[in-house]
Amino acid sequence: MAGLVNNLLILFLVFQNICLGFRSPLSVFKRYKDTTRSLSSECLGSDRPVISLGLSDFALDIRMPGVTPKQSDTYLCMSVPLPVDDEAYVVDFKPHASMDTVHHMLLFGCNEPSSTENYWDCDEGTCKDKSNILYAWARNAPPTRLPKGVGFRVGGETGGRFFVLQVHYGDISAFRDKHKDCSGVTLHLTHQKQPLIAGMYLMMSVNTVIPPGEKVVDADIACHYKRFPMHLFAYRVHTHRLGKVVSGYRVRNGQWTLIGRQSPQLPQAFYPVEHPVDVNYDDVLAARCVFSGEGRTTETRIGGTANDEMCNFYIMYYMEAKHAVSYMTCTQNANPEMFRSIPQEANIPIPVKSDMLKVTHGHHEEIKGTDKSSLLQQAKKEEEEVLDQDFHIEEAVEWPGVDLKLGQVSGLALDPENNLVIFHRGDHVWDENSFDSKFVYQQRGLGPIEQNTILVLNPSNAKLLHSMGRSLFYLPHGLSIDKNGNYWVTDVALHQVFKLGAHDKEPLLILGVALQPGSDRNHFCQPTDVAVDPITGSIYISDGYCNSRVIQFTPKGLYVMQWGEETSLGRARPGQFHIPHSLALIPDFSQLCVADRENGRIQCFKLETGEFIREIKHKSFGRELFAVSYVPGGFLFAVNGMPYPGEAEPVQGFVMNFSTGEIIDTFIPLRKNFEMPHDVVASEDKTVFVGDVHARAVWKFASIEKMEHRSVKKAGIEVQEIKESETIVEARLKNTPESTDHLKKQEKQHLVQQASTGVSFVLITTLLIIPVVVLLAILLFIRWRKTTVYGGKGGGGLNLGNFFASHKGYSRKGFDRLSTEGSDQEKDEDDGTDSEEECSAPPPPSAPSSS
Numbered sequence: 131m132a133g134l135v136n137n138l139l140i141l142f143l144v145f146q147n148i149c150l151g152f153r154s155p156l157s158v159f160k161r162y163k164d165t166t167r168s169l170s171s172e173c174l175g176s177d178r179p180v181i182s183l184g185l186s187d188f189a190l191d192i193r194m195p196g197v198t199p200k201q202s203d204t205y206l207c208m209s210v211p212l213p214v215d216d217e218a219y220v221v222d223f224k225p226h227a228s229m230d231t232v233h234h235m236l237l238f239g240c241n242e243p244s245s246t247e248n249y250w251d252c253d254e255g256t257c258k259d260k261s262n263i264l265y266a267w268a269r270n271a272p273p274t275r276l277p278k279g280v281g282f283r284v285g286g287e288t289g290g291r292f293f294v295l296q297v298h299y300g301d302i303s304a305f306r307d308k309h310k311d312c313s314g315v316t317l318h319l320t321h322q323k324q325p326l327i328a329g330m331y332l333m334m335s336v337n338t339v340i341p342p343g344e345k346v347v348d349a350d351i352a353c354h355y356k357r358f359p360m361h362l363f364a365y366r367v368h369t370h371r372l373g374k375v376v377s378g379y380r381v382r383n384g385q386w387t388l389i390g391r392q393s394p395q396l397p398q399a400f401y402p403v404e405h406p407v408d409v410n411y412d413d414v415l416a417a418r419c420v421f422s423g424e425g426r427t428t429e430t431r432i433g434g435t436a437n438d439e440m441c442n443f444y445i446m447y448y449m450e451a452k453h454a455v456s457y458m459t460c461t462q463n464a465n466p467e468m469f470r471s472i473p474q475e476a477n478i479p480i481p482v483k484s485d486m487l488k489v490t491h492g493h494h495e496e497i498k499g500t501d502k503s504s505l506l507q508q509a510k511k512e513e514e515e516v517l518d519q520d521f522h523i524e525e526a527v528e529w530p531g532v533d534l535k536l537g538q539v540s541g542l543a544l545d546p547e548n549n550l551v552i553f554h555r556g557d558h559v560w561d562e563n564s565f566d567s568k569f570v571y572q573q574r575g576l577g578p579i580e581q582n583t584i585l586v587l588n589p590s591n592a593k594l595l596h597s598m599g600r601s602l603f604y605l606p607h608g609l610s611i612d613k614n615g616n617y618w619v620t621d622v623a624l625h626q627v628f629k630l631g632a633h634d635k636e637p638l639l640i641l642g643v644a645l646q647p648g649s650d651r652n653h654f655c656q657p658t659d660v661a662v663d664p665i666t667g668s669i670y671i672s673d674g675y676c677n678s679r680v681i682q683f684t685p686k687g688l689y690v691m692q693w694g695e696e697t698s699l700g701r702a703r704p705g706q707f708h709i710p711h712s713l714a715l716i717p718d719f720s721q722l723c724v725a726d727r728e729n730g731r732i733q734c735f736k737l738e739t740g741e742f743i744r745e746i747k748h749k750s751f752g753r754e755l756f757a758v759s760y761v762p763g764g765f766l767f768a769v770n771g772m773p774y775p776g777e778a779e780p781v782q783g784f785v786m787n788f789s790t791g792e793i794i795d796t797f798i799p800l801r802k803n804f805e806m807p808h809d810v811v812a813s814e815d816k817t818v819f820v821g822d823v824h825a826r827a828v829w830k831f832a833s834i835e836k837m838e839h840r841s842v843k844k845a846g847i848e849v850q851e852i853k854e855s856e857t858i859v860e861a862r863l864k865n866t867p868e869s870t871d872h873l874k875k876q877e878k879q880h881l882v883q884q885a886s887t888g889v890s891f892v893l894i895t896t897l898l899i900i901p902v903v904v905l906l907a908i909l910l911f912i913r914w915r916k917t918t919v920y921g922g923k924g925g926g927g928l929n930l931g932n933f934f935a936s937h938k939g940y941s942r943k944g945f946d947r948l949s950t951e952g953s954d955q956e957k958d959e960d961d962g963t964d965s966e967e968e969c970s971a972p973p974p975p976s977a978p979s980s981s
Contacts, residue, residue, distance in 0.1 A: 135220045179605060181480045186321040192237070192295050193314035194225065195248045201297040203435055205252035207295045209243035214321075217286025222318035223274050224260050225267045231738035232313050233300035234268035234368075239282070239290030239456075256294045262457040263330045264293070265315060267399065268442060269950070272401040277363055280448045281324035283456065293317070307574075327454035328446060329360070332377065335441035336461050336764060336789045337719045340372060340430040344423035346477070350469045351439040352381075352416040353460035353762070355409050356814070358453035362407045364389035364400040364446035370439050374479040378443045379472070381414040382406050386473050389445065394419075394481035400446055408446070415460060417443040418469065418476045441650075463760040467663065505711055521783060521833045523797040523818060529830040531592030532801055539579070539821035539828055541609030541619065541659075542811045544615040545632070548587045550811075550819055552828060553599075553609035553619055556581035558607050564623070569647040569655055569676045569964040571604060571623040579603055584617060585632075589817065589830070596632070608659030608712070609809070616662040620671070625654045639687050641671070649677050661713040661722060661907040663737060670713060670722055670737075680724060680740065681707065693740035702729040704742040712757035714766070716788070725758040725768065732758050732768065746791040752779035757809045767818055771808035783810060783820060783831070799829045868960055 181189040192210045199206065212218065227235055240257035244250070251753035264282050274519065276282075279459040283289045297313055305311075338349040366815035367376035374395040380387045389407050405615035406960060409415065419441035430439050449455065461467075533548075538560065541553035566572055583599035583606050599606075611617055616638065617630040625647045647655040662668070667685035679694035697708040708728035716724050716734075721743060723734040731747035732755065746766070754771030761767065766786040773779050781804045785795040797818070798804060805824035812818045816833035 133954055135722060152676065162307050163276055173581040179210070183318070183776065190293075190317045190319060191314065192293055192317065193312045193361040194295070194297055194615045196310035196312055196648065197249055198308055199302050199312055200306055202300060202302050204299045204302070205296060206249050206299065207244070207252045207254075207294055207296045208249040209245075209257055209292050211871045212285045212289075212291050214285060216321060217289060217323075218284055218319045218321055219281030219324045220264060220284060220317050221276055221281045221324070223265050224316040224318075225311035226315065227297075228268060229268075231302075231304045231311055233298040233301065234266065235298070235313065235315065236263060236296045237265040237315055238262065238294040238296065239284055239292070240294060241291050243292050243294050243712055247755060252296055256296055257292075261294070262290065263332070263444075266368075267315070268368070274364060275402075277326075277448065279315065279324055280326045280328050280363075281320070282328045283324075283451075283454070284319070296819040323451070325451055326361075326448040327451050328448045329454065329455070329456045329458065331360075331415070331447055331458045331460070332373060333415065333460045335419060335447070336432055338419075338421070338432055338439065338441055340421050340423040340426070340439060342423050342426045342428055342430075345513075345815050347421040348422065348424060348469070348477070350416070350463050350466065351418075351460055352444070352464045352466075352468065353412055354464055355413045356411060357455060358411050358460075359408055360449045360696050362403050362445050362447045363388055365392075365400055366400045366442075366444040367392045367394045367419075368440055368442035368444070369394040369419055369421070372423065372426070372439050373441070374422055375476070376417065376419045376421045376441070377473075378408055378415070378417040378445065379476075381416050381468065382410075384471070386416075386471070386475070388475075388780055390443075391475060391480075395482040396480070400444070401914055412957075414465070414468070415445075415467065416443075416472070418472060419443075420479065436976060459763065461764045464718075464762060466717075489874065512849040517971075521795070521816060522797050523831045523974045524834055526796070526817075526830040526832045527800055531533050531587060531600065532799075532827050532829055534592065534828065535828050535830070536585075537579075538823045538826060540607045540808055540823055542809045542819050542821045542828065543609045543611040543617075544589075544811055544813055544819075545586065546615050548589060548813055549595060550587045550592075550828075551611060551617070552585045552587065552821065553577065553606045553827075554583055554585070554821075555606050556583055556601075558605060560622070564605065569625075571645055573623075574604070576604075577601075577873065579606075584609075584619075586632075598630070598633075598635075602628075602637075608657070610660050610662065612662040612667075612711070613664040618662060618669075620654075620657040620660060620674075622656040622658070622675065624657050625656060626656065627657055627660055640729070641669075641683065641687055647676060651681075656710050658709070659713045661715040663715060664717055668737070670715065672710040672713050672724060675709055678710065679715075680707075680710060680722070680735070682740070693735065697729060702726070703730070704733065704745065704807040705735075707733075711755075712759075714758045717931075718762060720789075723726060723758055723760065723766070727754055727771075730755050730770070732766070744791070746786065748784075748793060750779050750782075750784070750796070752777060752781075752794065757881040759810045759812050760788065761814055761816070762810045763814060765794075765812070765816070767810050769804075769813045769820055772806065781805075781807065783807070783818065785816075797831055797832075801829075802827055809970060895933070 149347055169485070171189065174471050179191045182190070183189055190210065190213065192208075194206065194208055197206055202632050223237075223552045225235065238261040239935050240259055242258040244255035244258055284293075285291060295314055297311075299305075299311075330523040332350045333349055333353070335349040336431050338347070340347045343382055362380075365378055367390070369376060375391065376394055377391040378929050380389060380390040387404075389403055390401060392401060405772050418429055421430075421439060422440075430437070432439060432441070434440075461845050491604045536552065537555040537557060539552060539554045543551045543553075544549055551707075558573075558576065564571065564573055567950060578601045579599075580601060582597035583593060584597065586596040587593065588595055603619070603621045605621060606619060608620040608623045609617065617628075617632065619628050619630065620626070621628070623642050624642070626640055626642035626644055630637055642654045642657065645651060649655060654671070654673045655677045656673075657671055658674045659672045661670045663670070668690070669683040669685065671681045671683070673681055678696040679692045681692040684690060684691040694705060694707045694710065697706040702708065703862050706729075707724070707725070707726050709725045711727035713722060713723035714725075715737070720737045721734045722737055723732050723746075729755045730751045731745055733745050734743045735741060736743060751768075751770050755770055764787060766784075768784045768786065770779070770781055770784070772781050780798070783797045784793055785797070799820075800824055804820070805822055807820050808823040809821045810818065818831040819828055820831070821828045
């Protein structure tokens, strides 16, 4: 009997060890628990940041570690790592804050916080990589509730691994007693997969100006929705003191459906959408903030302090997991005309009691003498969520369009279907023999270009969809496309501007006199580009190489006005041009931006008056800036020229924040080199095309998310992920150690994939073997018991020895050793490194920079 008990005990221990092989969900917290910091003794929050709520659920307490802000309008940030490596879902939030000390809180998800300190000044930023808003709270708000089955995805392969809490301390008079603050939020997380994934859609005005004393000022925002259906369930409004009411709508077939409407002077919580609203492809999301400038003596603009204003409409939504996008923004007004039919309720203020108004504002009023740079810093802290500025532009190396046989590529545009349209010079070349000293074209004897000069390509695979423009042009230059799909082109040899229907053989409108340069209302001198206002139809022409002006015409081609003058000696002044080379019309802000090529800058003007607004100029532009393009949502794209001898600024593309003018990213091609990039065009998804007049090539670039270095341990195997987006690959692939970096990265990625596959195989095999081993142990135990009871005689039970002996290859000396080494045949087959040989013609002869 004692033997039986001993054997049962052994069997129990075997099962126990097997069970311990499966990790408890809470065992993963040990790593986190060892690294957490202790909170101030004054904090009332839990001293256990991670609390188990069952087998698959847990709570995570995120609190400021006992801080005392030194001045009003202080933004402090702190981070907490996700305590698990696996994918999890945030399904509930519980805020811990009071408006007596906190103006508002934002919770972000990302992979790398801006600092590793216990807490830091948010001037340093919130995250170094892409960040998403998960939660926002303000003014004694009730907690947000997510619908059942809906969660914010975090961790795993795609979700953020850190939470960053940003707390804005407005008026710090409550801290006169020097107490410490531990405001924050508690998250309820689960490992159970959620069928619906939550996200945040932020609508924000970035360019509103509120005149002093103005009783009613409307700030309108509208964007076309171009994704899979989403379902809206909560909203939040945010302005500063001048905001009266904020309203958000879905517009479908001209019908306005209310999402939410609230006074920004009431607690700025996420309020539930009373009647659930769904948003489908091509719907319009629209919002209006109503302000009053009464009581102000100066203009009020968008910014981060109490002396500035904000106009934010946040929408919480959920989507099916397979289509989920965690964060989207809208910062433009795609259709100002539609707001003529906005419901009247959008302009009816919601009354707020004066005592409530007094206590609901945490912004400090006594801010004086603040310079422009510090205002921008303040604005950034609340606007970091507006523009996703951590994307990176890289060449789409699989795109075959770079190998097209083209002439000098002078112009690019996207048509209403987002097809790429190329304007090139065929077999004609602009060189030193093309014009005389009076800018008269000297090669008329060649006749017009016999090839089709306008090519329409599928942007995905570069297949030719349509072509036209044969025997029309001598030296093509600028190209733009209006909202109706008409092509507007310039010819520097003809000194003319043409309007062409996409399928018409003859021009619909011609401006200028053929082959006659001039400077009056009826003549151009080498015009460079055209822009057409999508709202008014007004035509703007940059003229050009030998004139220094921008001219406005009516939609029918009648002269309206012009502005600009030749650059004087010394530093170029506002409104002066040295080759206005490219135009970008920004309808959201009623501005026209000009690439002032030889002055190496961008100048922006009011559409209605031609009044100078601002200049964007960076040292990295070098001496020449060739082209500029605007994308709704607040981005400018540009390309510069080759550096002069002895100068270091490389030729490259730029991505800029339109509101601030700062450079967000730069990009260069991986195949071939930029020689003289002449035009750039971009779409709303940040797909960029660049045409080069000397390389005779068009490149496609795409936006990618950055992947940071990190090591993750799974099943005892360390997998090193590759940081892709920050490695510069030589433009031409050569047989050198430097040029193989990209190929080495591909090989490393292949090995990572192999390792991951190996881990999965070993894990599955182990799980399958465990029941077999247990069964064998039980059978051996039964056999042993029978042998003991019957004195070693077989009792007719299952004879495992005979069973195994009957099989070929069995050795009586013991089980044959099982090989644990996997075949490396697959690896050997993949060891060969694929390389793309590039055969390119010798570079074209040098041409003057005036191309």
